[in-house]
Amino acid sequence: MLTETHKNQKTFSNIMEAFSYPGRLVSLEPSQSYRGNLYPYTIDLALCLLDGEVSLHVVDTDQVALQEIQIRTNVKDGSLEDADYVIFSLEKNDQVKDSLGRQKKGTLINPQLSATTIIEVEELSKAKDLVLTGPGIKDQNYLSIGKADWLDQRRLINEDFPLGLDILLVDKSGNLVALPRTTEIRVGE
Secondary structure, eight states: OOOHHHHHHHHHHHHHHHHHSTTOOEEOOOOOOOSSSSOHHHHHHHHHHOOTTSEEEEESSOTHHHHHHHHHHOOEEOOTTTOSEEEEOGGGGGGHHHHHTTSOBOOSSOGGGBOEEEEEESOOEEEEEEEEESTTOSSOEEEEOSOOTTHHHHHHHHTTTTSOOEEEEEETTOEEEEEOTTOEEEEOO
16 A cells, blocks of 8 residues: 555656646556545545645535545635636536636636646546547547537637646546646547
């Protein structure tokens, strides 16, 4: 079993690999169990990324997972519009489309002040439902994320580069995929 420090280091390395190679499926280490509805892998991502200097908004009916994260990281509770990090539980995927447009997108002077969004999905795979291109992708990558009615909203938000949102997708098996704001996504052939 990895110590908490080594677990966070490994998780951080996984996040960096995912952002370096958008669309690549990165396997997260098996996780311990936590209280609440969120995947344990989602909470591991939060424990790695969050601290008392940032804010978090969890879109979920069960606030136990938010409390679990706050106790371990001292992260501040934020609103959807002001949070540095936003997590959508699998149960609340139907709210992603309407909520993306309300999240922080940064400013031209400080584009890094945008929200990072973590979305839980049922399953990630390399099926050719979506075609990804852009920095970090040699030619193109393929991805299937199930229902994703929010992709057009994401494209509109990221049109004003460098403003936009960076998204992490995580599934119930611990697969992780990053969709940086620079990644172009179109429906597969």
